[in-house]
Amino acid sequence: MKLVLSNITKEFNRRPIFRDISLELDGADSLVITGKNGAGKSTLVKIISGVLSPTRGTVEYRDEQAVLTPDEVRGKIGLVSPYLQLYDEFSAMENLLYLSRIRANSMPIEEESERLLRQFSLWEKRHDYVRTFSSGMKQRLKFVFALLHRPHVLLLDEPTSNLDSEGIKVVQQVVEQQKRHGILIVATNVESEAVWCNKRLHLGGV
Amino acid sequence: MSALVSSSLRGTYALLLKDAQSELRTRYAVNALMMFVITAAVIVQLAIRDEQPSASVLSGLFWVVIFFAAMSGLSRTFVSEEERGTSMTLQLVASSSVVYFGKLCFNIVLTLVMNAAITVLYTVIFPGFTVQTTSTFLLTVFLGSLGLASASTILAAIIAKANTKGTLYPVLAFPILIPLLMTTMRATTRALEGEPFGDAGGEYQVLVSYFMVITAGSYLLFDYVWKD
Numbered sequence: 001m002k003l004v005l006s007n008i009t010k011e012f013n014r015r016p017i018f019r020d021i022s023l024e025l026d027g028a029d030s031l032v033i034t035g036k037n038g039a040g041k042s043t044l045v046k047i048i049s050g051v052l053s054p055t056r057g058t059v060e061y062r063d064e065q066a067v068l069t070p071d072e073v074r075g076k077i078g079l080v081s082p083y084l085q086l087y088d089e090f091s092a093m094e095n096l097l098y099l100s101r102i103r104a105n106s107m108p109i110e111e112e113s114e115r116l117l118r119q120f121s122l123w124e125k126r127h128d129y130v131r132t133f134s135s136g137m138k139q140r141l142k143f144v145f146a147l148l149h150r151p152h153v154l155l156l157d158e159p160t161s162n163l164d165s166e167g168i169k170v171v172q173q174v175v176e177q178q179k180r181h182g183i184l185i186v187a188t189n190v191e192s193e194a195v196w197c198n199k200r201l202h203l204g205g206v
Numbered sequence: 207m208s209a210l211v212s213s214s215l216r217g218t219y220a221l222l223l224k225d226a227q228s229e230l231r232t233r234y235a236v237n238a239l240m241m242f243v244i245t246a247a248v249i250v251q252l253a254i255r256d257e258q259p260s261a262s263v264l265s266g267l268f269w270v271v272i273f274f275a276a277m278s279g280l281s282r283t284f285v286s287e288e289e290r291g292t293s294m295t296l297q298l299v300a301s302s303s304v305v306y307f308g309k310l311c312f313n314i315v316l317t318l319v320m321n322a323a324i325t326v327l328y329t330v331i332f333p334g335f336t337v338q339t340t341s342t343f344l345l346t347v348f349l350g351s352l353g354l355a356s357a358s359t360i361l362a363a364i365i366a367k368a369n370t371k372g373t374l375y376p377v378l379a380f381p382i383l384i385p386l387l388m389t390t391m392r393a394t395t396r397a398l399e400g401e402p403f404g405d406a407g408g409e410y411q412v413l414v415s416y417f418m419v420i421t422a423g424s425y426l427l428f429d430y431v432w433k434d
Binding site: 046049050051052070071074077079084088089090094099100101103104145 | 216220228297298
């Protein structure tokens with residue numbers, strides 16, 4: 001699978017955030033996006049994930065030269081972001097079940113959700129409402145949600161924010177697994193996270 | 207193709223269940239709806255007292271309460287997602303059509319429940335609110351609920367992205383809902399006056415057409431509204 005960004009430009013109220021970003025990533029690539037606050041790291045991650053449209057340019061996911069449809073792409077992307085929220089009124093398990101059903105995922109999630117919840121030390125808390133979770137536990141649950149459908153492209157925006165040292169170690173394991181499994185994109189300013197990736201894109205502002 | 211339709215239907219149903227479960231736990235919309243319905247009906251009753259308003263006045267008062275109750279509650283489907291920051295989560299897991307039809311189905315269920323409650327309340331507190339042609343009344347309330355839910359859903363999606371959510375909703379909704387409200391009030395008047403079922407045929411056609419046109423237009427527009 002290949003990710004191709006062609007001349008991506010994003011403007012808010014005609015103010016450019018970044019201009020003409022082009023790059024290609026295939027299954028063996030991992031990319032870190034760096035840049036000062038406001039440079040557009042999170043915006044670019046949202047555009048790549050498909051939840052935000054670029055002002056100009058295209059994002060294409062190609063599978064053996066065929067361009068995937070948005071519905072096909074949705075099933076292949078996992079995103080962890082500070083802008084992503086889960087439902088406070090549901091338990092961790094209910095969140096995973098409802099969102100998986102809305103995704104109309106044909107793959108049974110019971111085994112995979114148990115494995116991931118245990119990996120992120122949330123198994124004992126799986127029936128607790130998310131509103132009772134600390135910010136670190138919510139961040140761990142976002143990882144479980146992002147990884148549940150085994151995404152080919154994993155997008156991590158500030159992946160270790162709110163996590164303790166144990167959580168950071170689990171994220172490092174996930175990163176290593178993803179680098180073997182598919183494309184990894186990390187948006188961060190933390191140098192210890194930037195070294196996870198073999199390519200770097202620095203957004204310097206416009 | 208059939209697999210895509212099947213997965214969309216499953217996704218839509220799952221979203222409807224998620225919203226229903228969420229509503230049962232948070233009461234985001236139901237509390238606002240019920241408080242408005244009860245206070246509005248009581249105020250109308252206090253204003254009318256022993257007077258015997260005509261059928262057209264009663265049907266007007268009936269749909270006024272429904273309109274403003276819908277304005278206070280139906281926008282919550284999208285506004286709550288936006289306020290809680292869960293819109294992005296939905297965008298990640300579902301296509302625009304799944305989100306639109308899931309929210310539309312939820313608003314239809316909510317509107318039908320609300321209108322049933324308003325009908326019971328009116329029947330109890332207004333002795334003059336006596337439905338003579340039940341079939342006309344039920345079909346009018348059903349079709350009116352569909353149209354109201356359809357228009358409210360796309361408007362809720364639009365105003366959820368705006369800064370002035372509270373005031374913008376009724377302002378945008380009023381001109382769009384005028385044809386629906388005029389038709390439902392006319393048909394309700396016929397039901398209260400005891401006109402035969404077939405006499406309101408024109409109104410039924412308008413209500414069905416309204417629902418189909420608004421739903422089709424909303425479906426085409428929704429992708430632009432939903433994505434930033």
